[in-house]
Amino acid sequence: MDRRLLAVVLATLAVLAGCTTALPEATPGEPDGGDGGGATVAPGADLTPTGGGSVTVTVTRVVDGDTMKVTFENGTEDTVRLLGVDTPEVHSENSPDEFEGVPETDEGSECLRRYGERASSFAKETLEGETVTLQFDPDSDRRGYYGRLLGYLVVDGQNFNYRLVAEGHARVYDSSFSLRDGFDDAEASARAAGTGLWSCAEGGTGPTATASATPDGGSVDGRLAVVAINADAEGNDNENLNDEYVTLENRGTESLDLSGWTVTDEAGKTYTFGDVTLGAGERVTLHSGSGEDTATDVYWGQSSAVWNNGGDTVTVRDADGEVVAERSY
Incomplete structure (x- = not known):
């Protein structure tokens, strides 16, 4: 073979080899420094699907x-x-019936919300600002109903989705994906041990009170x-007020x-109630957009979003x- 041709072939092979990035290897049970607490990673957290493809991303906000x-x-x-x-909600009400064994009461819903806050904090500590692998699943669509990407986040070789389930931060969402059996086993173990949110179930101890709760x-x-x-x-906040x-x-x-x-936010935007009377135990929802006020729903009439997705404080004052x-999130 001509030496110049051989050099071109070798250079091409070197470039192609450099384009292939393997996921980092993981050892189940090793301490993970990513959560800042020195916690032991649940065995099996290195679970990743075969096929599906992956891409490197940086988590800019939880x-x-x-x-x-x-960001790609x-x-x-x-x-x-x-x-x-599926982690418990923190910005809206929870449905305890979605979490096996959790009582369908205000206490059950509130207990789940506290664990939703803890799941959010755990995600922020582990992911925010980190460059990670977004791994897709061969048995799942790449985007969900609302257009969001669906996948696993792999951090230091550990499947973060799996960790959420195994460590009691989340339940398994009823959907099709290749790792479903492993996730179901992890949830069953966490539920049996009353780990994390499963302490909200009947007979559980519930969360220890924290300053943020x-x-x-x-x-x-x-x-x-x-x-x-x-x-x-859902979608663009300013288009779905x-x-x-x-x-x-x-x-x-x-x-x-x-x-x-x-009702006031941290920036000083203020809504003033008109002729509204709230009976004992009744609720009223204040929407940021426009609409016709009813006994249960009132409308601020804003032209852009009010509440900061990254955190804000709702302050209610009387006449x-x-x-x-006053509640912060």
Whole structure:
């Protein structure tokens, strides 16, 4: 073979070899320094699918325990919904019936919300700012119903989705993916041991109180509570303003006349209630967009999103300007 031709062939092979990136090897049970706590990684967390493809991304923001904003190496931004898992909600109400054994009560829902906060914190500590592998599954679509990417995030060789389930931060989401059996086994073990959110089940101990937990919905005097916050509307927040909302509940035994009461965010945007009376135990939802007010839903009339997806504080004041409820997320 001509020496010049041989040189070209060898150079081409070298370039092709450099384009193939293998996932880092993992040893089950090794301590993972990524969560800042020196916790032992659950055995099996190195579980990854065969096929499906992968790409390198940087996690720029954690929306909640199972949803992240990422940037690709070419600068493109996208949203990832972690495949096969579901962490409890922190911006809206939970449905305890989705979590086996958790009582369908206010206490059960509140217990799940606290663990949703913990899942979000765990995800932020482990993922935010990190460059990781986004691994796709051969048995799943690459995008879900809302257009978000579906996949696993692999950090230091560990499948983060699996860790969420094995360590009690999430349940297995009822969907088709190649690692389903392993995830189901991990959930069964966590549930049997009462690990994490499964301590919310009947007979469980529930979460230990933390400074960030607000079991009373931020109520100052027991009259009114902020029971739900949905800061991150589906799709573009500014194009779906009525899916951005906060829900208030009368926790007292008497009706509350909300006329002149206000709801304010950290930036000082203020909504003032009109002629609204909330009976004992009743709720009213304040949507950021426009619509016709009813007894259960009122509308702010904003032209852009109010609540910061990355964190904000809902402050409710009565007609005298006294704070009656305040809840941060």
